[in-house]
Amino acid sequence: MVVVAAAAPLGSVVALGQAVAGVARGDRGYAVGWAVVAGACLLLQWLGGALQRAAATALGERVDALLQHELMRAVAAPSGVRHLEDPATAALVEVGRDTLRADWARPGRLASTIGGLATGRIILLASGVILAGFHWWLGVGLLVAGVWAAYEDRVASRTEAGHHYGASESARRMRYFNDLGTTPPAAKEIRLFGLPEFVVNRHGETWAATMQRVLTPAGRRPLIATAFLGVVVLGGIVLVVREAVAGRLAAGPTATYVQTFLVALGGIQQSSWSGLQTELALATLDRYDEAMRAIAPAAAPAGRGSKPATGMPQREIALRGVSFSYPGTSREVLRDLDLVIPAGQSLAVVGANGAGKTSLVKLLCGLYEPTQGSVAIDGLDLRELDLDDWRRRLAVVFQQPVRLPMSAYSNIRFGRADASPDRAVDRAGAKTVVEALPNGWDTVLSAEFDGGVELSGGEWQRLGLARALYAVQQGASVLVLDEPAAHLDARSEAELYRRFLDLTAGLTTILISHRFSTVRQASSIVVLDEGRVIEQGSHDALLARDGTYAHLFRLQAARFDGGPA
Numbered sequence: 001m002v003v004v005a006a007a008a009p010l011g012s013v014v015a016l017g018q019a020v021a022g023v024a025r026g027d028r029g030y031a032v033g034w035a036v037v038a039g040a041c042l043l044l045q046w047l048g049g050a051l052q053r054a055a056a057t058a059l060g061e062r063v064d065a066l067l068q069h070e071l072m073r074a075v076a077a078p079s080g081v082r083h084l085e086d087p088a089t090a091a092l093v094e095v096g097r098d099t100l101r102a103d104w105a106r107p108g109r110l111a112s113t114i115g116g117l118a119t120g121r122i123i124l125l126a127s128g129v130i131l132a133g134f135h136w137w138l139g140v141g142l143l144v145a146g147v148w149a150a151y152e153d154r155v156a157s158r159t160e161a162g163h164h165y166g167a168s169e170s171a172r173r174m175r176y177f178n179d180l181g182t183t184p185p186a187a188k189e190i191r192l193f194g195l196p197e198f199v200v201n202r203h204g205e206t207w208a209a210t211m212q213r214v215l216t217p218a219g220r221r222p223l224i225a226t227a228f229l230g231v232v233v234l235g236g237i238v239l240v241v242r243e244a245v246a247g248r249l250a251a252g253p254t255a256t257y258v259q260t261f262l263v264a265l266g267g268i269q270q271s272s273w274s275g276l277q278t279e280l281a282l283a284t285l286d287r288y289d290e291a292m293r294a295i296a297p298a299a300a301p302a303g304r305g306s307k308p309a310t311g312m313p314q315r316e317i318a319l320r321g322v323s324f325s326y327p328g329t330s331r332e333v334l335r336d337l338d339l340v341i342p343a344g345q346s347l348a349v350v351g352a353n354g355a356g357k358t359s360l361v362k363l364l365c366g367l368y369e370p371t372q373g374s375v376a377i378d379g380l381d382l383r384e385l386d387l388d389d390w391r392r393r394l395a396v397v398f399q400q401p402v403r404l405p406m407s408a409y410s411n412i413r414f415g416r417a418d419a420s421p422d423r424a425v426d427r428a429g430a431k432t433v434v435e436a437l438p439n440g441w442d443t444v445l446s447a448e449f450d451g452g453v454e455l456s457g458g459e460w461q462r463l464g465l466a467r468a469l470y471a472v473q474q475g476a477s478v479l480v481l482d483e484p485a486a487h488l489d490a491r492s493e494a495e496l497y498r499r500f501l502d503l504t505a506g507l508t509t510i511l512i513s514h515r516f517s518t519v520r521q522a523s524s525i526v527v528l529d530e531g532r533v534i535e536q537g538s539h540d541a542l543l544a545r546d547g548t549y550a551h552l553f554r555l556q557a558a559r560f561d562g563g564p565a
């Protein structure tokens, strides 16, 4: 198709030259015949172009989708989330992901840009050969001018691609301000705090700063190359016309040579545009490779375990000497922490904001590994266990349960085997939520989709609890509840407390909560302070000890009773 795309315009030039020669000679048949050939060439050029575009689009879309999938797979492969929080890797992944979507830099464009580049180059070469038939040095001159212009274009394109990536940090900031100003999540606060103007201005300032770098003035060399090309083309045309006027060149070849200059210019322009797009797409591929290389080590950490976690925990979950810092930070959020959670019992974890409660749960789920010490299940280090198998034993409700923009049923089932969700929903107190959905279990839980609905924070939390109880129904035996009542209304919260022992019976339960009315029902309670266990015992034992727990408990009780307990 590339050859057709290049040959057709040149064929029409030669054919038109012959047609003009026929007209000059008064040979009607000859002229009409070649005019038809020229028309056929132009038609072929149009048809070839359309086919080439269609094929390139189909191929390009496939290439882009494949790259997207590979990137998603690579990002999802690591069993932990550490790689997503390393700023350098996260930035690379984001650049890779964004540019795979950005129309101007999609690698799939290579399918058409390489074709355009090749077509332009063939046209230039063939034009040089045709013009060499007039004067060999004119053909060579055109080739030299075209190659030089193409080279300068390529250098400029590379610089431009570099600028685009160099500016990716500010591009991200621009998108952030754009989202702040135009999407629902921030809309309320932005207006209430009188910030719309501020957001628009910050977007504008970031744009101006970015453009200052991107739109650098062209150097002198590209200008000289363009001027040289102009001299060759204009000078060549003048020369051809002068020879014709002097009677040394017939009408046919005159028409052919003049048109050849114009077709050659079109070819150079096509190479130039396709070259820029090619450089941008290649730069995206470079970034993509870099991102894939950066994630690769996280996907296969040395010595990842494979021992089955079937039936675990039978005895206990034990954290021994555990210290932990988040990637890229030096602050220890857990410090030399020792904690044993007996199987089949409930443990409540309390402590001030930022004490490390959720971080402890993340270690338990194997989302991060301790910086020091170990998390062991029935005496086996978590690093030796098959993590997927261990996670099937867990039913976790995080503070903000993930909200899938899918059916209510998918939100409950969440990767587990098919079964009736009714019992789990009933036990979680989420029955009224599901009953109110317009399409029942099939209702999509996002207003962004047709027929979808938006749930409140409390309704999502009840579904989150139902999701966890469904997982228990499917074989999970460790229930982790991180602030399960934070968004619940007073009645739902009271109901949850009332049924806490029923919901957690026989399960190893870890409950994180600031609400002492739930906490007190756990078999054992630990108080965390700055990443350490400072108190542990039953509710009564901790009250009798009259330490931090007793103090916090009385403080909360006083709020409800209207005076100190």
Ligand SMILES: Nc1ncnc2c1ncn2[C@@H]1O[C@H](COP(=O)(O)OP(=O)(O)OP(=O)(O)O)[C@@H](O)[C@H]1O
Residues within 6 Å of the ligand: 085, 326, 327, 329, 333, 351, 352, 353, 354, 355, 356, 357, 358, 359, 360
């Ligand atoms: N992804 C993260 N990267 C860096 N630091 C983090 C990250 N997540 C949490 N932290 C820090 O770790 C500390 C402990 O956080 P954690 O979420 O474990 O506290 P918490 O006890 O659950 O608090 P809360 O009661 O407010 O939920 C906090 O100081 C927090 O800033």
